[in-house]
Amino acid sequence: MxxxxxxxxxxxxxxxxxxxxxxxxxxxxxxxxxxxxxxxxxxxxxxxxxxxxxxxxxxxxxxxxxxxxxxxxxxxxxxxxxxxxxxxxxxxxxxxxxxxxxxxxxxxxxxxxxxxxxxxxxxxxxxxxxxxxxxxxxxxxxxxxxxxxxxxxxxxxxxxxxxxxxxxxxxxxxxxxxxFAQVQRAYLASSRAERARAYWARELGGVTAHLQLPTDLPRPALWRQAGAEVRVDLPAGLVADLDAAAAERNVTAFALLLSVFAVLLHRASGQREFLVGYPVSQRQGARWRDAMGYFVNTLPLRARVDPGDSFEAVLRRTSLRLWQGLLHRDYPFALLAGLTGLPRDPSRPGPVQVLFVLNEPGGADPIAGALTPGAVVEHAGLRVAEFALPQQHGQFELTLQLTRHAAGFQAVLKYHTSLFTAGAAGALAEEYVRLLRAAVAGTLVPAASPAPA
Incomplete structure (x- = not known):
């Protein structure tokens, strides 16, 4: 070939x-x-x-x-x-x-x-x-x-x-x-892109306030890339309970995990509505599966937690908006900033300040297995293993990245070091795990008094 x-x-x-x-x-x-x-x-x-x-x-x-x-x-x-x-x-x-x-x-x-x-x-x-x-x-x-x-x-x-x-x-x-670039240019000139733009304009136009997370450090006047991370492991038992809870509610694990993140941000900020970004792959089908390039788009979720909401209500709303957004996933994130009601703020990374990422094992790539902690894989007769390095820090104020592996989930909270201390980030990560346990057990009350961040 x-x-x-x-x-x-x-x-x-x-x-x-x-x-x-x-x-x-x-x-x-x-x-x-x-x-x-x-x-x-x-x-x-x-x-x-x-x-x-x-x-x-x-x-x-x-x-x-x-x-x-x-x-x-x-x-x-x-x-x-x-x-x-x-x-x-x-x-x-x-x-x-x-x-x-x-x-x-x-x-x-x-x-x-x-x-x-x-x-x-x-x-x-x-x-x-x-x-x-x-x-x-x-x-x-x-x-x-x-x-x-x-x-x-x-x-x-x-x-x-x-x-x-x-x-x-x-x-x-x-x-x-x-x-792919040519396909995307043709898409942007199509009626399908016009419909997608109209959808995002309706979805984002009512967002008029930036996410106001309490920070440990004064916000710099100009956004720069600087970050670090804290890690928390979610045991296999909690992951099994999560999968069962998602199936029982007829939602994806992604929707449930993201809904808990929205509750965490709501409690930390006190805001009812804000944007959360999530990346989606544009490698649909076999055509781009093994191509080299930048095949990622970020979609904004308009998260909402109203007073008196049950977690089930937050979850249903989040799941619906996720599916609606995925129907318009090809519209470039780079063109969405002007569709919000947010003023430009050079002290922030953009209209989306936080990101949620879920990495699930998939595909048959032999090297992907080497990125599982402790795993050794063989490819072309050569044995390799993961050499773990943190990366991609400072893109957003907070990024919660969950990676599923055989022993459970590893949660990595990436935080901007101009805004948060390691102690505060660690407390947020631990609070997320606590909220997730409550959500899986059916006892989470989203609008409860915020825990210290």
Missing amino acids: TRRNSTPAAGGTLTPGQEALWLVQHLDPQGAAYNVTAALDLLFTVDATVLEQAAGAAVTGHALLGSLFAQGDDGRIRRTPAPTPFALERYEPGLAGEELRAFALRLSRRPFRPAHERPVRIALIRPRTGPDVLLATAHHIAADNISQLLLCREILSRYAALRAGRPYTARDTGAAFED
């Missing part, structure tokens, strides 16, 4: 989502909130020269990863081929354990300059003891989390083929991202 997205197209135009990401990086050039990282322990003896050949072939074979993103004289942002060849970064820091992790984290958080360098870096880190680490970092403008898994998988496949002295057979990745 042949890959269909192997040749960069000169002068390629961007999607609205990519243009928004470019602008964010342009306005905050030292920010790294939109760096997307995949890191693996390589549980085999690594030939660095062969790995560089494999990584170079993988990177240069994808148009987006071999591109610069620059603004032309006419003000439009275009994609052009990068003039410099790919080079594997090699490090031997003489570190191990948490010092090694901190070193890798610093590497992953180096800002990208999309107009001057390709939007991807591949590094091989050789520690003092333990397995070598493969660190793949890309800017979100060219890759999403699935893209990073695809890239790591291809690097390993190419490495195994080179070591065995056999030709590498490229997967058919389907349509190229440029095809």
Whole structure:
């Protein structure tokens, strides 16, 4: 099979989502909130020269990863081929354990300059003891989390083929991202997009107040990307009860978990109505399943918790609005800001200040299994495991990310360090777990007195 997205197209135009990401990086050039990282322990003896050949072939074979993103004289942002060849970064820091992790984290958080360098870096880190680490970092403008898994998988496949002295057979990745961009441009000119815009205008037009979360620190006048995270594990028993409770109420686990998050925000802010963002994949169907690119859109949920509401009422309202929003999921988030009744505030990330993410295991990607804590997987005869690194901090004021694995859920609350302390973020995360237990047990009263945040 042949890959269909192997040749960069000169002068390629961007999607609205990519243009928004470019602008964010342009306005905050030292920010790294939109760096997307995949890191693996390589549980085999690594030939660095062969790995560089494999990584170079993988990177240069994808148009987006071999591109610069620059603004032309006419003000439009275009994609052009990068003039410099790919080079594997090699490090031997003489570190191990948490010092090694901190070193890798610093590497992953180096800002990208999309107009001057390709939007991807591949590094091989050789520690003092333990397995070598493969660190793949890309800017979100060219890759999403699935893209990073695809890239790591291809690097390993190419490495195994080179070591065995056999030709590498490229997967058919389907349509190229440029095809997706063309499809999106055609969509925006269609009546379907007009209907979607009308829906979002009705849904968002009545939102007139920003989410006013109590902060531990004075809000800076200008929003910058800066963040950290706290983690809480949800035991398998609670997850089983959650699934049963969602099925009994005829809603998805996603809707129930998001409804609890809305209750948490309502209690913290005292507000009845506010926006919560949630990401959706635009890889519908097999056409884009294995393509490299930015296939993510953020949808805004108009969350509402009225005085006297039962949790069942909040859940039904949330579930309905989720389904209605998903019917219009293709309308770009970058074009929604002007549809709200909110004034522009440079001290906030935009009309959506908080994000909710649920990562469910899915698909047959062998590398995805390596990102489960403690798991070891084999691909192309090579054994790899997760090298856990926090990432994508500072995009929003708060991001609650739940990831399901065999032992339960891991809850990660990402918080903006200019607004919240680690102690306050930890208290919010623990309160979310407490509220979730109550919701599953059927005892949650949404409008109860707020717990200290």
